[in-house]
Amino acid sequence: MTAGLPEPVRRNELRVSHDERDAVVERLTAAAAEGRIDLSELDVRLDLALNARTYADLAPLTADLPPEFAADPVQPLVLDGGLTGATRTGRWRVPARITVSGGMGSAKLDFTQTECRLPEIEIEAHGQMGSVTIIIPDGWVAETTAMEPGLGGFWDKTTSDRLPRTPLIRLTGTGGAGGVVIRHPNSWERRTQRRKQGG
Structure with a gap:
């Protein structure tokens, strides 16, 4: 090493960005949805990912996942009501960007x-x-x-x-002729969900 020059920083010691943390969070969440890791392990890994400072902190969190998994991101969702209407309900994989149109139905x-463990979800609604x-759980804003x-x-x-670790919904668009509403579940929807869960 030349006298007076600092040693080069190894890649593992470099600081990671918000986007890189978010990418690992997405990958871990998708892995849990596929059954590759269980929910308790997911919580531990997500906590480590969100608090990671360097590449050395992030790398072990996805080291045991197959490489092709990272090449399968959640594609943006386009939902169009068309003539008869359209819904997306139940358990589904949430992408970071959604476009929804009321159409005629x-x-x-x-x-x-x-x-969903994404920090933000962009929704364009017409x-x-x-x-x-648009119905979001209690604790989402x-x-x-x-x-x-x-x-x-x-x-x-x-x-x-x-609530901590819940997404922020960034909503843009226009009410058009039919109108747009975003809300939490109503009392009937809450009762229906409790019955499905056996509560």
């Missing part, structure tokens, strides 16, 4: 039974002739200042009480 996005309804009400109106019925 309305559209509904229901996140209440999803397992009411068109049919309405758009929405940023809706960029929404235009249009003729049909826009209603944000969510609370601002965000």
